[in-house]
Amino acid sequence: MGRGRQLSFDDDLLGEVSRGARALVICPDIRGKSYDLDAESRLREAEGLALAIGIEIVDSFVLPVREVRPNLLFGAGQVENIRIACEQNDAELIVVDGALSPIQQRNLEEKLSRKVIDRTGLILEIFGERAATAEGRLQVELAHLDYQQSRLVRSWTHLERQRGGFGFLGGPGETQIEADRRMIRQRMGRLRKELEQVRKTRGLHRERRERAPWPVIALVGYTNAGKSTLFNRLTGAEVMAEDLLFATLDPTMRAISLPGVEKAILSDTVGFISDLPTQLVAAFRATLEEVTAADVICHVRDISNPSAEAQKAQVLGVLTELGVIGDEGGGSSIPILEVWNKWDLLDEDRAEELSYNAASSDDIVPVSAISGEGIDELLEKLGEMLTVKASIHEFELSASDGRRIAWLHAHGEVLVEEDAGEGKAGPQRRFIVRLNPKELGQFETL
Numbered sequence: 001m002g003r004g005r006q007l008s009f010d011d012d013l014l015g016e017v018s019r020g021a022r023a024l025v026i027c028p029d030i031r032g033k034s035y036d037l038d039a040e041s042r043l044r045e046a047e048g049l050a051l052a053i054g055i056e057i058v059d060s061f062v063l064p065v066r067e068v069r070p071n072l073l074f075g076a077g078q079v080e081n082i083r084i085a086c087e088q089n090d091a092e093l094i095v096v097d098g099a100l101s102p103i104q105q106r107n108l109e110e111k112l113s114r115k116v117i118d119r120t121g122l123i124l125e126i127f128g129e130r131a132a133t134a135e136g137r138l139q140v141e142l143a144h145l146d147y148q149q150s151r152l153v154r155s156w157t158h159l160e161r162q163r164g165g166f167g168f169l170g171g172p173g174e175t176q177i178e179a180d181r182r183m184i185r186q187r188m189g190r191l192r193k194e195l196e197q198v199r200k201t202r203g204l205h206r207e208r209r210e211r212a213p214w215p216v217i218a219l220v221g222y223t224n225a226g227k228s229t230l231f232n233r234l235t236g237a238e239v240m241a242e243d244l245l246f247a248t249l250d251p252t253m254r255a256i257s258l259p260g261v262e263k264a265i266l267s268d269t270v271g272f273i274s275d276l277p278t279q280l281v282a283a284f285r286a287t288l289e290e291v292t293a294a295d296v297i298c299h300v301r302d303i304s305n306p307s308a309e310a311q312k313a314q315v316l317g318v319l320t321e322l323g324v325i326g327d328e329g330g331g332s333s334i335p336i337l338e339v340w341n342k343w344d345l346l347d348e349d350r351a352e353e354l355s356y357n358a359a360s361s362d363d364i365v366p367v368s369a370i371s372g373e374g375i376d377e378l379l380e381k382l383g384e385m386l387t388v389k390a391s392i393h394e395f396e397l398s399a400s401d402g403r404r405i406a407w408l409h410a411h412g413e414v415l416v417e418e419d420a421g422e423g424k425a426g427p428q429r430r431f432i433v434r435l436n437p438k439e440l441g442q443f444e445t446l
Helices: 039-052 076-089 102-112 119-130 134-155 174-211 227-235 278-283 285-293 308-321 348-359 375-387 402-411 437-444
Strands: 022-030 056-065 093-096 115-118 216-221 252-258 261-268 296-302 336-341 364-366 391-398 413-423 426-435
Touching: 022 039, 022 076, 039 056, 039 093, 039 119, 056 076, 076 102, 093 102, 102 115, 115 119, 119 134, 134 174, 216 227, 216 285, 216 308, 227 252, 227 261, 227 336, 227 375, 252 375, 261 375, 296 308, 296 375, 336 375, 348 364, 364 375, 391 402, 391 413, 402 426, 402 437, 426 437
Parallel strands: 022 056, 022 093, 093 115, 216 261, 216 296, 296 336, 336 364
Antiparallel strands: 252 261, 391 426, 413 426
């Protein structure tokens, strides 16, 4: 056989879905398996993922699975019912909200004569479309290739014609499969080297920010919790903010002013989701590690979502993986403020009930990023959290030391400035300044 083509990110690595495809969305509910969300919530989330990539959903349902079939996942009767539902709704794609093995995926496609995509493949499609920066594209491509390695027999078809129904593809020969595997391994090796360089560069940037005087506030939260909308509200930026899962992927940073804090950096990060593919957890680890360098973490929650508590558990789980929160219920090494977003979507009774809970905690602020309700209170609270460790310090500086004097005015709260008489280097100035430990350390290195 001839040589395989050269891989590039712009190629359709998955070749799974096309915009506007008519899809049947199925949420398997496997007996005995523990889930973070109930079946209906998982189905709604799967529908949201499908809509995020432009798929037209013609039908969706939860399908109880009493016993997992290694070759098909579902029983023969259930597969037949899926086939009938596809024909009745003219569906050309089946989305299974769960992890399918390569064998299960291939066998389902053969039985149904339609393309089948699992949760991992669908999320990878979304990430591949949304990644905007060079780093994001590297991370997504690496995750794509990692996912593809075990699926070459059905996905890599560049040396043969397509046959059968929609998505029913014959497999290439063993020689070509091995060649493709070798190409993938080589490409993944190059990507890992490039990403390692990106991580080093990101680490240098982080070190520079740590030396800089400005505190960092990181927005984290479940996907579609409204982080980007809140980010835009607080900074006046125009980051993409739509009612879609994973509307934005690449981290964005902007400067904001807070009460008592002249300048802080607000960072918007990628949204979390239940059962995030392991390939993406690894690929986006460098991005998520930005959270570990924050001075305050804002956990943005969609408080109107019925699954808000389960979503909170997912986010805290990721923060635990990153080492921000200790295992076994240990406390956070970084202060976390819960921002209860989408308050405007609550009915009156629910809002009254939650208002009592929020008022009883110093770490909760109800807001509506859309209407602006609660934003002033949020800014006030963030200012308090960033200055709570500040203490009073007294300095005596040469009146000619303009650089250090200007630094104190720019980054500290100068309470007293007065003449301090003559010193060895000439006229002296006395300062009483409120600084937090980070600012004090930076001043002492000037």
